[in-house]
Amino acid sequence: xxxxxxxxxxxxxxxxxxxxxxxxxxxHPGEGLPRFFGWLLLTALAVTTVYPFVFLTINSLxxxxxxxxxxxxxxxxxxxxxxxxxxxDRGGLQSLGNSLLVIVFAVPTCVLLATLVGYAVAKLxxxxxxLVYSSFVAxxxxxxxxLIIPLFLLFSEVGLVGSKWxxxxxxxxxxxxxxxxxxxxxxxxxxxxxxEAARIDGAGPLRTLVSVVMPVARAGIMTFGLLAFQxxxxxxxxxLLLTPSPDDRLLTPTLALLPxxxxxxxxLLMAGLVVGSIPMALAVVFFARYLEKGAIAGSSR
Amino acid sequence: MSVATDERPHLRDxxxxxxxxxxxxxxxxxxxxGALIVVPLGWAVWTSLHRTNGVRSEWVGLQxxxxxxxxxxxxxxxxxxxxxxxxxxxxxxxxxxxxILIYERVRWWGFFRIALFLPTVISTVVxxxxxxxxxxxDGPVNRIIDLFGGTPVDWLGGSTTxxxxxxxxxxxxxxGYGMMVLxxxxxxxxxxxxEAARIDGAGWFRRTRSITVPLLSGQIRFVSVxxxxxxxxxxxxxxxxxxxxxxxxxxxxxxxxxxxxxxxASQFGTAAxxxxxxxxxxxxxxxxxxxxxxxxxxxxx
Numbered sequence: 234x235x236x237x238x239x240x241x242x243x244x245x246x247x248x249x250x251x252x253x254x255x256x257x258x259x260x261h262p263g264e265g266l267p268r269f270f271g272w273l274l275l276t277a278l279a280v281t282t283v284y285p286f287v288f289l290t291i292n293s294l295x296x297x298x299x300x301x302x303x304x305x306x307x308x309x310x311x312x313x314x315x316x317x318x319x320x321x322d323r324g325g326l327q328s329l330g331n332s333l334l335v336i337v338f339a340v341p342t343c344v345l346l347a348t349l350v351g352y353a354v355a356k357l358x359x360x361x362x363x364l365v366y367s368s369f370v371a372x373x374x375x376x377x378x379x380l381i382i383p384l385f386l387l388f389s390e391v392g393l394v395g396s397k398w399x400x401x402x403x404x405x406x407x408x409x410x411x412x413x414x415x416x417x418x419x420x421x422x423x424x425x426x427x428x429e430a431a432r433i434d435g436a437g438p439l440r441t442l443v444s445v446v447m448p449v450a451r452a453g454i455m456t457f458g459l460l461a462f463q464x465x466x467x468x469x470x471x472x473l474l475l476t477p478s479p480d481d482r483l484l485t486p487t488l489a490l491l492p493x494x495x496x497x498x499x500x501l502l503m504a505g506l507v508v509g510s511i512p513m514a515l516a517v518v519f520f521a522r523y524l525e526k527g528a529i530a531g532s533s534r
Numbered sequence: 535m536s537v538a539t540d541e542r543p544h545l546r547d548x549x550x551x552x553x554x555x556x557x558x559x560x561x562x563x564x565x566x567x568g569a570l571i572v573v574p575l576g577w578a579v580w581t582s583l584h585r586t587n588g589v590r591s592e593w594v595g596l597q598x599x600x601x602x603x604x605x606x607x608x609x610x611x612x613x614x615x616x617x618x619x620x621x622x623x624x625x626x627x628x629x630x631x632x633x634i635l636i637y638e639r640v641r642w643w644g645f646f647r648i649a650l651f652l653p654t655v656i657s658t659v660v661x662x663x664x665x666x667x668x669x670x671x672d673g674p675v676n677r678i679i680d681l682f683g684g685t686p687v688d689w690l691g692g693s694t695t696x697x698x699x700x701x702x703x704x705x706x707x708x709x710g711y712g713m714m715v716l717x718x719x720x721x722x723x724x725x726x727x728x729e730a731a732r733i734d735g736a737g738w739f740r741r742t743r744s745i746t747v748p749l750l751s752g753q754i755r756f757v758s759v760x761x762x763x764x765x766x767x768x769x770x771x772x773x774x775x776x777x778x779x780x781x782x783x784x785x786x787x788x789x790x791x792x793x794x795x796x797x798x799a800s801q802f803g804t805a806a807x808x809x810x811x812x813x814x815x816x817x818x819x820x821x822x823x824x825x826x827x828x829x830x831x832x833x834x835x
Contacts, residue, residue, distance in 0.1 A: 492666065
């Protein structure tokens with residue numbers, strides 16, 4: 234055993250500000266056997282998580298006949314017809330546009346409202362603050378199933394079923410409780426000294442929020458934005474119920490309704506799945522750090 | 535909170551503007567959440583006490599609840615949920631093992647961190663359709679079985695196999711999130727702990743079992759609570775696209791049943807009662823699990 238190797242020496246150079254920051258003796262390269270099996274195990278796992286997406290992409294470029302012939306073979310050529318059929322004949326493009334339209338407005342709205350409440354309950358002094366905070370946090374527990382029936386009845390009552398407004402409002406509201414929880418936690422870490430300094434300079438609460446709190450808590454705000462985007466992009470039940478007509482339908486219900494009950498054009502379906510996965514797959518690759526922060530924030534309760 | 539309020543007038547003004555700002559900034563969020571979560575919650579309770587198809591409504595008191603709790607169907611569906619809980623230990627095992635290995639910097643850890651996280655962010659609709667395709671009668675999995683001379687299996691046509699496929703899909707789609715939470719937990723442990731254990735001569739398995747896992751118990755508890763309630767509230771997407779609850783009712787989960795009663799059978803009262811039972815189950819399970827694991831924490835292993 235190489236007991237004398239100091240921790241610092243065992244650390245490898247790695248890009249700054251990336252996971253994880255601390256160095257640990259667990260990274261010790263000594264024990265070859267577990268490390269090799271560990272590597273083997275994770276490689277096998279990674280094959281199961283990555284290959285299906287490769288499989289989807291490859292087969293989305295095949296004709297149905299090619300797929301039936303062999304799902305594992307490479308496509309004969311780049312056959313983009315599945316994508317054009319999905320986008321233009323099966324309502325893919327329309328629903329993609331609908332989803333983007335709803336989400337492009339819903340995410341910033343939700344982030345803004347949650348930031349305001351998070352700021353108030355984390356940093357401002359007013360009576361009833363604890364009650365406001367704990368009410369929001371308690372509502373995190375309410376499962377969607379309890380809400381779908383009354384929301385459906387409510388929106389039919391006011392004539393909003395079939396309108397994208399209903400999904401927009403439902404998405405903003407349903408993501409707010411978790412957002413308040415997350416952003417209150419993020420904003421609580423902003424040093425009070427910094428805010429005091431702004432106050433002494435004559436800044437009011439709004440000014441302090443915009444020029445001190447938001448820049449300092451930027452990572453937390455980003456994280457919640459991504460999580461809200463993910464939740465909305467992947468949501469099925471509300472979208473299915475609140476926008477029943479094909480013209481207003483969002484992407485997830487369009488995908489969910491795509492497979493026929495008896496025979497399915499698999500490559501066409503896969504083209505749809507590829508379209509539906511691209512935004513989140515890109516988000517993982519480019520914003521992994523923020524998505525990780527989201528996981529961390531959720532667990533610190 | 536400090537009682538020694540500063541009596542200087544400009545500070546009092548400041549307090550007042552802070553208070554006004556707090557309530558003003560929280561108003562939109564409170565209104566939205568009030569109208570679209572709190573009111574619907576009350577509405578769900580009201581609906582659950584009626585027999586209603588959304589148009590005509592008749593007061594029945596607690597009959598919807600007693601009807602469900604005494605029906606064979608309800609308990610069979612609850613048993614399905616219990617069966618799907620088998621995914622939780624799978625998720626926990628995969629998440630713990632991969633988090634520890636990545637933390638230990640096995641070769642390619644940076645790649646694994648992203649690759650294993652990938653399924654987590656993809657919509658359940660996409661994951662569901664993917665597994666439906668993979669396990670379809672002439673699908674890729676059966677092709678491999680065929681290749682090795684086996685008999686193709688009608689995976690989604692039999693109740694046991696259909697349940698197994700959903701459990702695999704659940705574990706596949708869920709362990710990445712748990713892994714992230716555990717990774718963040720690992721990074722907050724003082725590396726000196728591992729160092730000390732290593733100097734004491736504890737081998738890899740010993741260290742993992744006696745030090746790493748116990749120190750992670752908070753995060754493990756969080757992940758298991760989350761996954762248990764997930765099993766009751768978030769299977770809708772999978773069931774909707776993979777089996778529509780079949781064959782028979784063998785993959786109908788409580789959350790899918792709520793949807794079916796409400797929007798296929800138009801029994802809104804029954805569905806609301808079911809949804810509230812589901813809510814109650816989630817609350818009870820969360821409390822029980824926190825209690826159980828809280829006791830565990832104090833015990834030496």
